[in-house]
Amino acid sequence: MQAYFPVLGVLGMMLMLFGLVMGFPLAVSFALDDGATQAYDLAILATFVTGLAMWLGGRRARRDLRVSDGFLLVAATWLITPVFGALPLMFYLPELSFTDAYFEAASGLTTTGATVLTGLDAMPVSINLWRCFMHWVGGMGVIVLMVAVLPLLGIGGRQIFRAETPGPMKESSLTPRIAETAKGLWGVYVVLTVACGIALWQAGMAPWDAVIHAFSIMGLGGFSTRDASLGAFASVPIETVTIVFALLSGINYATHYLALVHRTPRPYGQDPELRWFFGVLAVTVVFLTVYLLEGGAYQDGALAFRHVSFHAVSLATSLGLATYDYTLWPMFAQVWILFLSSFAACSGSTGGGIKMMRAIILYKQVHREIVRSLHPSAVVPLRLGRQRVSDNVLHAVLAFSFMYMVSIVSLTLILAASGLDLVTAFSGVVACINNAGPGLAALGPAGNYQGLGDFQTWVMSFAMILGRLEIFTLLVVLTPAFWRR
Amino acid sequence: MQAYFPVLGVLGMMLMLFGLVMGFPLAVSFALDDGATQAYDLAILATFVTGLAMWLGGRRARRDLRVSDGFLLVAATWLITPVFGALPLMFYLPELSFTDAYFEAASGLTTTGATVLTGLDAMPVSINLWRCFMHWVGGMGVIVLMVAVLPLLGIGGRQIFRAETPGPMKESSLTPRIAETAKGLWGVYVVLTVACGIALWQAGMAPWDAVIHAFSIMGLGGFSTRDASLGAFASVPIETVTIVFALLSGINYATHYLALVHRTPRPYGQDPELRWFFGVLAVTVVFLTVYLLEGGAYQDGALAFRHVSFHAVSLATSLGLATYDYTLWPMFAQVWILFLSSFAACSGSTGGGIKMMRAIILYKQVHREIVRSLHPSAVVPLRLGRQRVSDNVLHAVLAFSFMYMVSIVSLTLILAASGLDLVTAFSGVVACINNAGPGLAALGPAGNYQGLGDFQTWVMSFAMILGRLEIFTLLVVLTPAFWRR
Ligand SMILES: [K+]
Ligand SMILES: [K+]
Numbered sequence: 008m009q010a011y012f013p014v015l016g017v018l019g020m021m022l023m024l025f026g027l028v029m030g031f032p033l034a035v036s037f038a039l040d041d042g043a044t045q046a047y048d049l050a051i052l053a054t055f056v057t058g059l060a061m062w063l064g065g066r067r068a069r070r071d072l073r074v075s076d077g078f079l080l081v082a083a084t085w086l087i088t089p090v091f092g093a094l095p096l097m098f099y100l101p102e103l104s105f106t107d108a109y110f111e112a113a114s115g116l117t118t119t120g121a122t123v124l125t126g127l128d129a130m131p132v133s134i135n136l137w138r139c140f141m142h143w144v145g146g147m148g149v150i151v152l153m154v155a156v157l158p159l160l161g162i163g164g165r166q167i168f169r170a171e172t173p174g175p176m177k178e179s180s181l182t183p184r185i186a187e188t189a190k191g192l193w194g195v196y197v198v199l200t201v202a203c204g205i206a207l208w209q210a211g212m213a214p215w216d217a218v219i220h221a222f223s224i225m226g227l228g229g230f231s232t233r234d235a236s237l238g239a240f241a242s243v244p245i246e247t248v249t250i251v252f253a254l255l256s257g258i259n260y261a262t263h264y265l266a267l268v269h270r271t272p273r274p275y276g277q278d279p280e281l282r283w284f285f286g287v288l289a290v291t292v293v294f295l296t297v298y299l300l301e302g303g304a305y306q307d308g309a310l311a312f313r314h315v316s317f318h319a320v321s322l323a324t325s326l327g328l329a330t331y332d333y334t335l336w337p338m339f340a341q342v343w344i345l346f347l348s349s350f351a352a353c354s355g356s357t358g359g360g361i362k363m364m365r366a367i368i369l370y371k372q373v374h375r376e377i378v379r380s381l382h383p384s385a386v387v388p389l390r391l392g393r394q395r396v397s398d399n400v401l402h403a404v405l406a407f408s409f410m411y412m413v414s415i416v417s418l419t420l421i422l423a424a425s426g427l428d429l430v431t432a433f434s435g436v437v438a439c440i441n442n443a444g445p446g447l448a449a450l451g452p453a454g455n456y457q458g459l460g461d462f463q464t465w466v467m468s469f470a471m472i473l474g475r476l477e478i479f480t481l482l483v484v485l486t487p488a489f490w491r492r
Numbered sequence: 493m494q495a496y497f498p499v500l501g502v503l504g505m506m507l508m509l510f511g512l513v514m515g516f517p518l519a520v521s522f523a524l525d526d527g528a529t530q531a532y533d534l535a536i537l538a539t540f541v542t543g544l545a546m547w548l549g550g551r552r553a554r555r556d557l558r559v560s561d562g563f564l565l566v567a568a569t570w571l572i573t574p575v576f577g578a579l580p581l582m583f584y585l586p587e588l589s590f591t592d593a594y595f596e597a598a599s600g601l602t603t604t605g606a607t608v609l610t611g612l613d614a615m616p617v618s619i620n621l622w623r624c625f626m627h628w629v630g631g632m633g634v635i636v637l638m639v640a641v642l643p644l645l646g647i648g649g650r651q652i653f654r655a656e657t658p659g660p661m662k663e664s665s666l667t668p669r670i671a672e673t674a675k676g677l678w679g680v681y682v683v684l685t686v687a688c689g690i691a692l693w694q695a696g697m698a699p700w701d702a703v704i705h706a707f708s709i710m711g712l713g714g715f716s717t718r719d720a721s722l723g724a725f726a727s728v729p730i731e732t733v734t735i736v737f738a739l740l741s742g743i744n745y746a747t748h749y750l751a752l753v754h755r756t757p758r759p760y761g762q763d764p765e766l767r768w769f770f771g772v773l774a775v776t777v778v779f780l781t782v783y784l785l786e787g788g789a790y791q792d793g794a795l796a797f798r799h800v801s802f803h804a805v806s807l808a809t810s811l812g813l814a815t816y817d818y819t820l821w822p823m824f825a826q827v828w829i830l831f832l833s834s835f836a837a838c839s840g841s842t843g844g845g846i847k848m849m850r851a852i853i854l855y856k857q858v859h860r861e862i863v864r865s866l867h868p869s870a871v872v873p874l875r876l877g878r879q880r881v882s883d884n885v886l887h888a889v890l891a892f893s894f895m896y897m898v899s900i901v902s903l904t905l906i907l908a909a910s911g912l913d914l915v916t917a918f919s920g921v922v923a924c925i926n927n928a929g930p931g932l933a934a935l936g937p938a939g940n941y942q943g944l945g946d947f948q949t950w951v952m953s954f955a956m957i958l959g960r961l962e963i964f965t966l967l968v969v970l971t972p973a974f975w976r977r
Contacts, residue, residue: 078865161865298909339909346901369894376891379884380563380646380968398883399864405890406861409854412897416831424783424824429915483865 013072014080016065018087022058025088026051028144029095029137036133043099043131050094057091077160081152082484085472089113092141099134100124106461113468115141117475118149118357120229120327120444121467123457127234132215135232139219142228143200146357147193149226149475150260154355155188162479163407164365164400165354167391195263200225203252210244224252227357229327229444236452238330243313246330250320257284257324259355279392280353280363284323287351287363291319295340304336318344323351325359327444329452341447345434348443349411359442359474361411368396368404410478415440418470425462435459439467440474498557499565501550503572507543510573511536513629514580514622521618528584528616535579542576562645566637567969570957574598577626584619585609591946598953600626602960603634603842605714605812605929606920606952608942612719617700620717624704627713628685631842632678634711634960635745639840640673647964648892649850649885650839652876677840680748685710688737695729709737712842714812714929721937723815728798731815735805742769742809744840764877765838765848769808772836772848776804780825789821803829808836810844812929814937826932830919833928834896844927844959846896853881853889895963900925903955910947920944924952925959 033047072080092112097103103111107123114121115138127135158165204221208214216232223230233239237249255263258281265274275281295315296308305311314331321328322344333341350366352358368391375387389396396404415436422432434446435456445452456467473481483489518532557565577597582588588596592608599606600623612620643650689706693699701717708715718724722734740748743766750759760766780800781793790796799816806813807829818826835851837843853876860872874881881889900921907917919931920941930937941952958966968974 074868075866161868337909337911338914339905342905342908342914346905369891372887372891373895373898376888376964377968377971378973379888380964381560381974383559383646398887401887402857402883402890403861403864405887405894406857409890409893410858413858420824420827420831423827424822426822429823429827479861479865483862486862488863489866 011079012065012068013070014065014076014083015061016068017072017080018083019058019061019063019065021084022061022088022091023055024058025091025144026054026058028140029054031140032095032133032137035136036131039132041131041133043095043133046095046099046134047137049098050091053094054091074159077156078480078483078489081156081160081476082481084148085113085116085476089116089468092116092137095137096134099131104461106464107457110456110464110468111138112141113471114444115139115228115230116145116148117442117471118142118145118226118228118325118359119439119442119471119475120223121439121446121450121456121471122230123455123459123464125234125455125457127232128239130232132219132232135230136215136219136222138230139222139226139228139232142226142230143222144226146226146228146256147196149357150192150196150355151185151189152476154192154259154261155185157477157480159185160480161403162477163361164368164396164402164404165477166403167364167394167396167400191264191268192260195260195267196225199252199255199263203248206248206252207245210248211242212240212245216240220249221252223328224249224326225256225357227253227256227324227326227352227359227442229321229325231328236329238452241330246313246317249326249328250317253320253324253326256326257320257352257356257358259353260357261355262353277392278353279367283363283367284351284353287347288319288323291323291343291347292316295319295343299336299340302337304340319347322443322445323347324356325352325441325443327438329445332451332453334447334451334453341451345437345443345447348441349437359440361408364391365404365408367391368401369408371396372401372405407478410482411440414470414473414478418466422463422466425460425466427459427463435467436470439470442471442474496564497550497553498555499550499561499568500546501553502557502565503568504543504546504548504550506569507546507573507576508540509543510576510629511540511543513625514539516625517580517618517622520621521616524617526616526618528580528618531580531584531619532622535576535583538579539576559644562641563965563968563974566641566645566961567966569633570598570601570961574601574953577601577622580622581619584616589946591949592942595941595949595953596623597626598956599929600624600713600715601630601633602927602956603627603630603711603713603810603844604924604927604956604960605708606924606931606935606941606956607715608940608944608949610719610940610942612717613724615717617704620715621700621704621707623715624707624711624713624717627711627715628707629711631711631713631741632681634842635677635681635840636670636674637961639677639744639746640670642962642965644670645965646888647962648846649853649881649887649889650962651888652849652879652881652885676749676753677745680745680752681710684737684740684748688733691733691737692730695733696727697725697730701725705734706737708813709734709811710741710842712738712741712809712811712837712844712927714806714810716813721814723937726815731798731802734811734813735802738805738809738811741811742805742837742841742843744838745842746840747838762877763838764852768848768852769836769838772832773804773808776808776828776832777801780804780828784821784825787822789825804832807928807930808832809841810837810926810928812923814930817936817938819932819936819938823932826936830922830928830932833926834922844925846893849876850889850893852876853886854893856881857886857890892963895967896925899955899958899963903951907948907951910945910951912944912948920952921955924955927956927959 029051036044089109089112093108097108204217208217262274262278296311299305299311318333325348349360354362354364378387418436419433431448435450438446514536521529574594574597578593582593689702693702747759747763781796784790784796810833834845839847839849863872903921904918916933920935923931
């Protein structure tokens with residue numbers, strides 16, 4: 008038990024911080040007098056007191072946080088914070104079950120953006136703010152997780168980024184180097200969010216809508232203040248701003264950071280993921296626009312381009328906002344953009360999926376196997392950008408991608424066993440594990456996750472957290488071997 | 493061009509042999525006077541003459557067959573023989589399109605067993621014999637392919653079996669060592685087929701039905717003489733015989749061979765795939781029987797056990813015969829048994845899918861990644877039975893499994909783009925690439941592949957051959973690099 012005190016302490020500190028974070032919607036609710044004020048008081052108290060108790064318990068720890076504590080800390084953080092993030096929603100909407108509230112909060116904090124709520128247009132500003140602010144706070148966590156924590160834990164081949172991570176990474180203790188890295192990346196994140204909010208406002212959104220959607224977009228979350236999502240605004244300028252900032256947040260924040268610090272665009276040119284990210288998107292937009300025009304789904308080329316480019320970017324980056332019910336498209340086009348969400352986002356972004364880095368390595372490994380078949384004695388080194396991909400990294404990437412697909416198949420089977428039809432089950436699992444948001448059929452942009460049973464909702468919540476933590480972080484903690492150490 | 497003469501010559505010889513093979517249904521048709529005699533004459537002539545021309549063309553070759561010729565030879569054999577295997581069907585059924593006839597013959601020779609024909613019960617004996625004899629001949633090819641050829645070509649990690657292959661494997665020329673290996677394995681195959689035929693006959697089948705189904709079962713093909721498949725016989729003894737021999741053919745023929753030669757059951761104990769193969773089946777049968785009884789799909793435990801055990805074995809081995817329309821089961825149970833076909837069969841069997849060998853390696857690699865996450869400095873060797881799995885084999889297995897899934901996703905997307913619904917497209921691709929046969933929905937055991945459009949039928953034919961050749965054999969030949977050598 009003693010062994011877990013340091014984790015308990017940090018977890019408690021994070022919960023106390025999370026309680027402070029809830030002060031933001033409380034302040035807004037109070038200022039606007041939107042009728043939801045009492046939902047936050049008790050939630051903040053409960054969160055803060057629980058955090059304090061854990062922190063006091065953890066103070067008895069006799070050692071610093073070590074790298075190996077990272078698994079438990081990360082898994083516990085993402086499993087437990089949704090419990091407290093759900094409280095304001097449960098207090099304001101007493102008919103909302105804990106299952107659904109946890110789902111909504113997990114969907115917020117994992118930046119998935121799948122919702123069980125309707126009537127968003129009539130909700131108090133502070134409630135929608137809290138939902139989207141969870142995206143933003145979750146996005147903060149994700150950036151640090153992806154750029155600093157998972158490379159240290161060696162999850163899914165991310166150790167390849169150890170050398171390239173900005174900030175001092177030499178110490179053996181976990182906290183200081185993560186804190187150092189986080190500072191720089193969060194600076195970029197805050198600056199981009201402010202710019203996004205101003206741009207949305209200039210594009211015609213009301214101020215609070217602009218703030219809330221800026222949180223949603225930069226976290227690549229996808230909650231909106233409207234049941235009709237971004238479609239309610241029916242505005243080309245707003246859609247354009249959304250696309251631009253979604254693309255920015257789909258890029259590795261370490262690349263943004265290096266470019267800003269050294270005041271040169273060179274890091275963008277050297278980022279091996281970037282050209283693939285934009286390449287895949289460009290090909291998709293051209294191809295799907297032609298496909299939908301040819302197939303008669305659209306008569307108007309400009310409208311087809313507008314809908315395709317918005318949803319291709321929104322799904323590929325795993326943002327998940329929608330302006331149109333694309334489940335009206337032919338099945339192939341729907342499946343294709345959902346499929347994009349599984350690999351297109353860059354590795355240090357707030358996006359989900361296996362990440363472009365791993366997709367490139369997988370592609371190169373297949374290419375290498377073909378060359379090896381033709382020339383059995385050839386030695387073909389595998390490179391990502393200027394770095395050589397070691398066998399350890401390759402093994403980890405391949406095992407990760409395999410477990411990603413195993414997770415999708417297993418969770419789909421479990422949902423099918425619970426009575427869900429196959430397309431709904433599969434697309435829901437894919438949308439959740441990729442932290443994309445909308446799936447197909449009843450889970451499409453015009454539907455929502457409200458219709459699921461309690462068990463199915465829990466499976467979806469699990470899928471979101473499993474995907475966000477890149478499978479192995481959670482998997483490791485769920486093995487008996489972890490607890491036997 | 494010169495470079496391909498040796499392949500052309502061998503291909504011609506194989507076609508001449510294939511022409512001779514057609515003498516069997518001709519002789520049967522003649523003896524039974526079943527009215528299909530004239531379908532074979534011209535087919536045999538066309539096959540033999542084409543083969544002779546290719547053989548004569550290839551005689552100008554100035555060198556022996558080399559290992560690197562293997563890719564083209566294997567790919568061309570499996571792409572071209574269905575053209576000639578289709579001829580008797582086209583001649584007897586003039587309304588059958590070439591697309592459908594090629595599909596039927598490819599389904600025969602790849603031992604897939606998906607059919608576009610109905611009215612099988614009223615077909616001449618020799619036509620059904622030819623369909624199932626193609627399974628058996630295809631199965632002969634598959635055994636040699638899996639045990640001798642693909643390990644030499646290093647496909648998907650099969651090089652791990654090089655050391656264990658029976659027969660002399662030391663020479664550098666391709667033909668003699670493959671011939672030597674083939675002799676031993678085919679001996680086992682013939683003995684088991686004779687035993688299967690006799691057992692089916694003793695179990696109550698009419699003699700010709702017993703012969704034809706013995707071919708179908710030992711090739712793990714799945715064509716039948718009845719539209720209702722094995723369900724038409726409604727016989728527990730026949731189903732039991734089928735299960736037993738499907739299990740035997742789902743085991744590595746090299747293991748059978750070693751056990752017979754050394755007259756000891758020890759090779760079965762040492763085969764690392766066997767315990768997993770039977771373990772997965774046992775768990776499936778128990779679990780699904782309980783699941784279907786609990787869910788109310790069956791009232792009668794014995795009937796549930798009979799249906800579940802038959803279809804679990806039939807799909808897991810990729811046989812694909814059916815006694816009941818299991819698409820009436822809840823979706824989960826259907827998907828589960830279809831899923832079994834993708835990995836359960838052993839690596840040197842006539843079955844399809846990625847093979848249990850690779851499933852074990854994938855499982856162990858995931859386990860290794862978890863251990864590595866917990867103990868970053870630990871060196872965890874990966875073993876299959878008594879052999880150490882080298883990094884090269886591991887890379888190849890992982891790349892293979894990845895490409896297997898990429899193939900399923902890509903072909904499903906292509907079929908969805910052609911207008912097929914998602915469940916039909918996905919299950920059809922899985923059933924074809926696994927060489928299992930029946931899929932779900934309209935492609936289930938009660939339906940058939942007749943309803944597909946021409947383009948969709950070609951995609952399915954491609955999927956069958958792609959799966960049978962373990963992806964890379966065909967993929968390598970389809971790359972420009974292969975032809976530039
Ligand atoms: K999202
Ligand atoms: K089959």
